[in-house]
Amino acid sequence: MREELSLLQQNVLERYQKLAQVLHSLDNTLKQFNDNGNENVSSEVVLQQIREIEVKIGLVGTLLKGSVYSLVLQRRQELERNEIV
Template sequence: MESNDTASALSAPGEDLSPLEQDVLDEYERLAENMQKLASLLDSMANKPTAEIVDGLRQLERKTSLVFTLLKASVYSIVLQQEIYSGANDGVGSDGER
């Protein structure tokens, strides 16, 4: 990975790095390694999905769909309330009468 090589090159002996800079580079290198492991694990899971993974994805899809529907309903309710409120204010005269 290119970013991993960059971190290794920057932390080469002979460089004048502060301890904090070295710690940041070390953490960056660990993060890059973990991301690489995660990517390879996800790749292997995607190429050979198990029944358990497929079932879990189906459940996730149903829950996501439900959340999306509830979100749309909430947004619709807010928009409707604003329209009712603005309609009520538009019809009121300066003396409070319609």
């Protein structure tokens, strides 16, 4: 069957397979978390904590992109100044 698929299709299927494995792993981790006597912690609390982490990761990503963009602009300005002189 793999011979019938294009390289792009194979790549997409492999990524879906990796995603499925990660989701199964996450599901197993959450089941273990719930089975370890943490009845006091509801899934809503866990989801809220995950959302907070997601927001922080998004902020870090935005700051990183801004820093890289600033660096690129600085380098471009330096090159333009060197060309003028």
